[in-house]
Amino acid sequence: MGLLILTTMAALWTVMARSLLKATIGLAITSAAIAIIIFRLNSPLAAVFELSVCAGLITAIFVSTISLTKPLTHKEILQVSKDRIKRYWYLPVILAIVGALLIFMKARQDFTMIQAPGSPLDVRTMLWDFRRLDLLGQVMILIAGALGVVLLFGENKNDER
Amino acid sequence: MNGNWQLFSTFGFFIVLLFVCGAYCLVVTRSMIRAIIGIELLIKAVTLLIILAGNMTGQVALAQSLVITIIIVEVVIAATAAGIALSVFRHTDSLDVRSLKNLKG
Known part of the structure; x- marks a missing residue:
């Protein structure tokens, strides 16, 4: 539960961070937290891939791309944030309405998992x-x-x- | 069965939140790098969902092999998209997607 909250907080930070570099670091933290969750769900090989490739390689790709491009100045970033709030003020409202509808909707409690055919095999x-x-x-x-x-x-x- | 439902609903809630974060990033941003980050977040939500489904149905190996495929495709997407963003930046001196209006036919 704590890891899931950490993942969501890191993802929120990634989306809301004004600096691209901070957003990239947030993405790396999200990847690392997801790797731990995957490991705890009995999938160690996928966790290793997620940690080394997603948290490592992709972060390196993003950092090198950011370093090769010209970032916005602080004033431009503030202007973009203000414009964003004006343009997309309705998005949180839509999200809240959809969330409320999903919560109040009667979820099916007789939830059954479909077992895939065949015996579980080794990943290799x-x-x-x-x-x-x-x-x-x-x-x-x-x-x-x-x-x-x-x-x-x-x-x-x-x-x- | 209730335990399964409890686990699925808890994970499902956070997976949906992660997906919404990625979708929000894609909808709101005009920076190409942020758009790629949004796609990454969406892919991470799907990865987590596949692993959860594999764990709950007992097909962990199948889920892991699918996730490995997804991760490989994710890296290729990130590298190619970053290359395109860099190329566009060198041509237009901006990472704003609006600077690609010249491509309109």
Whole structure:
């Protein structure tokens, strides 16, 4: 419960932080808290991936992107915040109404979990034996992403010349 | 069964909050980097939901393998989107999505 609250607070901080760097740190904290939750839900391999890739690699990508771009000045940030409040004042109202409707709606108490067919397997067996085609797709996505990044950065190098 | 429902509703409440945070970030912001952060938050909510479903149905291995796939796709999305944002910044000197109006046909 405490971890879930920490995750939500970190996510809120991520969204509301005025500085992009603080938002990135908030995202890393959210990822770390989610990794602990995943670990406690008996999924250690996914937790390791979440912690190393999401809290580590993605944070590094964001920090390097922010350092390569020009952040807004304090005055501009204040102006953007004021404009945002004027433009989107109705969003919290909609959220409150939807939340109230969901709370007052009669939830089905006879909630039944559908058991998936087959016996629970080891994650490695599942990944390498039953999801081979998906792995091929993953490799193709990785190659496409790598080529995309190389192309984008290569184009920038040509522009600088 | 009540224990299951209790666990699911507690986690579900916080997962919905996380999803709303991500959606709010996407709707409100005009900065490209913040939009990517919003997408990341949405993906995290889905990841948590899949792990919870796997834990409750006893299919932890399947849930973990799906989450690993999601994380790989998430990294590729983040890297490519950050590259696009950087490229746009070098062309327009701004990260504001409104600066992409020139792309209108």
